[in-house]
Amino acid sequence: MQVHANKLDELDKAILKTLLADARTPYAEMAKKFNVSPATIHVRIEKMKTAEIIQGTEVIVDTKKLGYDVCCFIGINLNSARDYHSALEKLTALEEVVEAYYTTGAYNIFVKLMCRSIEELQHVLIDKLQAIDEVQSTETLISLQNPINRNVNP
Numbered sequence: 001m002q003v004h005a006n007k008l009d010e011l012d013k014a015i016l017k018t019l020l021a022d023a024r025t026p027y028a029e030m031a032k033k034f035n036v037s038p039a040t041i042h043v044r045i046e047k048m049k050t051a052e053i054i055q056g057t058e059v060i061v062d063t064k065k066l067g068y069d070v071c072c073f074i075g076i077n078l079n080s081a082r083d084y085h086s087a088l089e090k091l092t093a094l095e096e097v098v099e100a101y102y103t104t105g106a107y108n109i110f111v112k113l114m115c116r117s118i119e120e121l122q123h124v125l126i127d128k129l130q131a132i133d134e135v136q137s138t139e140t141l142i143s144l145q146n147p148i149n150r151n152v153n154p
Contacts, residue, residue, distance in 0.1 A: 008048075008053070008154065011034060011036065011040075011044060012044055012048065012154075013154045014034055015030060015034070015041060015044055015045060015048075016048070016053075016054075016154040017153075017154060018030055018033070019045075019054070020151050020154075023057045027041040027042055027045075063114055067116050068114040068115065068116055069115075069116060069117060070113075070114070070115040070116070070117060070118060070120070070121050070142065071112065071113070071114055071142075071143040071146070072112075072113050072115070072121060072140055072141060072142045072143060073110060073111070073112055073113075073140075073141045073143065074110070074111050074113060074125075074129065074138050074139065074140050074141070075106060075107035075109075075110055075138065075139040075141075076091075076107055076108060076109040076110070076111065076129075076135055076137075076138050077106075077107055077108055077135070077136045077137045077138070078108040078109070078134050078135065078136055079133075079134055079135075079136045080134075081108065083134035084102065084108065084109070086134055087108075087109065087132060087134035087135060088100065088102075088109070090132045090134070091109070091111060091129075091132070094124070094128055094129065096113045096114060096115055096120075096124050096128070097111050097112070097113055098112050098113065098114050099111065099112035100112075106139075107139070121140075121142075125138070125140065
């Protein structure tokens, strides 16, 4: 039996909300809170994993404490739309690129970069990103803070 995102019932949504708040919440604790058995919680979570609604868990690190003080977003214009795949391959090889989006509008690709300093950002822009043959132009937006950072509400 496959679970689809639009077929989640209230218990599934409550389980997801609990896991989003703390992925380490014990099944027994959720079972008690929702007045069901731990086995029910386990089965529901496994069904959501099988349906790829839950795709895993992750460790969230404080990037500032790791020395990454500069977060920026870069809009990238490619020479041609056909350059997308090769440009994406080269962007993937840059460890400073932590997210990438294929977008409509002003840019072909929009990336999020994390660097330790403005000097490092300058190096990445000039010697790495703008050195990619497929890149025609870029626009850099430096993030001053990240006041909202959350998952969707199931």
